[in-house]
Amino acid sequence: MAIMKILRSRGLWLGVASTMALFVVSLVAMSWGVSVVGGVGAWQRMLEEAAPFLFVWRCLVYAAMVWCWFWFKRRVIERDSSAEARKRLLRVEIAVGLTVVLFELVKAGFI
Numbered sequence: 001m002a003i004m005k006i007l008r009s010r011g012l013w014l015g016v017a018s019t020m021a022l023f024v025v026s027l028v029a030m031s032w033g034v035s036v037v038g039g040v041g042a043w044q045r046m047l048e049e050a051a052p053f054l055f056v057w058r059c060l061v062y063a064a065m066v067w068c069w070f071w072f073k074r075r076v077i078e079r080d081s082s083a084e085a086r087k088r089l090l091r092v093e094i095a096v097g098l099t100v101v102l103f104e105l106v107k108a109g110f111i
Contacts, residue, residue, distance in 0.1 A: 062100065069093070 034043045047054070073089055105111045 058104075069096075 030043075033046075034040055037043050037046055076085060076089060102111070
């Protein structure tokens with residue numbers, strides 16, 4: 001019963017649609033970039049040369065995500081300040097933090 005309620009949720013479908021749209025835009029941008037620089041090899045070299053700038057960009061994106069998370073967390077705690085809600089938020093924080101660290105370790109070539 002609860003699963004059907006989740007599947008009928010407008011927010012879920014909005015999230016799925018926006019994720020798919022972002023994926024399509026990324027594919028179009030990447031294929032355009034490959035054609036502009038002259039091929040996949042040139043694209044890979046360009047990405048390697050731009051790695052420090054892309055790292056700075058990712059750090060800025062992470063900072064924006066942290067700011068949004070603190071804003072969101074404050075709103076959730078104002079609405080529901082129970083111990084269970086705080087535990088759920090902590091689990092999300094740990095999961096996202098570990099995912100970001102793992103992603104950066106992979107990007108750095110440590111994993």
